[in-house]
Amino acid sequence: MNIVILDGYTLNPGDQDWAPIQKLGNVTIYDRSAKDEIVERAADAEILLVNKVVLASETLAQLPKVKYIGVMATGFNNIDIEAAQKHGITVTNVKAYGPASVAQQTFALLLAIVNRVETHSQSVSAGDWVTSPDFCYWKTPLTELADKTLGLIGLGDIGSQVAKIALAFGMKVIAYRKHPVPTEGVDMVSLGDIFRQSDVVSLHCPLTEETRHIINRESLSSMKPTAIILNTGRGPLIHEADLADALKNGTIAAAGLDVLSLEPPKADNPLLSAPNCVITPHVAWATFEARRRLLHMVADNLESFQNGNPCNVVS
Known part of the structure; x- marks a missing residue:
């Protein structure tokens, strides 16, 4: 053949x-x-x-x-x-060839936001620690994940793997799935509860007409101002202009994205210049x-x- x-x-x-x-x-x-x-x-x-x-x-x-x-x-x-x-x-x-890799990238994005390892590493390389008057310093607020609430939209192979990692970090895990499946350590809730209760919202659902732009101005406005959005699923799950506005206005705190609606993106994609937005080039699958x-x-x-x-x- x-x-x-x-x-x-x-x-x-x-x-x-x-x-x-x-x-x-x-x-x-x-x-x-x-x-x-x-x-x-x-x-x-x-x-x-x-x-x-x-x-x-x-x-x-x-x-x-x-x-x-x-x-x-x-x-x-x-x-x-x-x-x-x-x-x-x-x-x-x-x-299901890469749930572990995608879950790993999901937490890589989250840790990049809450620990800012790269920011501090670059600061040390620039000489800031050498000239510091104190034995330590931090350039940004640092956040502990223990006891924070992770809200999963989608609980398939990848979402379930993300839940396991979150539980190991001591996080509370809640999830929304169209057809709920009992999962140990995970509380199944409504979509509205995901947005209202979560400190971190992570997207792991398929892209359908129902889920397209599931993250939009309305859903973002119902989230905590300290909340973080993660997307290692599909780019069009997010209305990108709405998320960029939410980041600029402080409606939510940060976003970590491995996917965008158009890949490669155009230079005028608003998320490329949005504050507190960590973006990787669709590499979650690529270990x-x-x-x-x-x-x-x-x-x-x-x-x-x-x-x-x-x-x-x-x-």
Whole structure:
């Protein structure tokens, strides 16, 4: 089988081994593919593997040999699923390859806000400690997490992992989920209670029309002025202009974000200049270990399809 990987670089910039996939067919790998390169590169492919490359209806119509699209990620909104079904193309995705890594990044963002390690490290490197009249100093307020309330919106694989870490820090954990599931150490509450009670609100829900802009002017106004928003889920869960205004006006204290509504962002995204806003470039999933699991799970999906038992089908 001819297998074409259209954007392999983010999954494997050179530190992973493509062997689990290469053993399944004749593999051609492109680091990146522009929109006008897709049809030519995929013309002879029976199998397409993509991360964020958009495969729209008009593109799929020009690729009659394609029988399978393996999304090398969890989200698959870059694939026109209706068109794939029309052309008899099986589409699969990969779930639960990185809950530990995403939960780790969630707390990395939170700790960056409450401990300001980077700020103080840079201050020491600049010579501030050498010239300090005291044995210690701090440039910003420092906050202890114990006894603070973490509110989770979403309690799936990642949210549950975040809850475990929060409990280890001595935090109280509350959660909102559309279909509540009893979870040890976690109190299930209403969405309104999440906003009113939480010292930290962390987003781990899927992006749907119901959850789009779940963080907005109204929800932000109901939060504590000392509250922190974390988002390692999907960028459009947040109305970015509303959050930027809330940070500027002191409606809430801070935000830690690993995702934005458009990636890469445009230079005029208001959150890029908002105060007390820590942003990382969608790296929560990208630990070496998580990417290794992802690559092997992509291969497992493809092998299952080749054996006539496709799994993790989304089409």
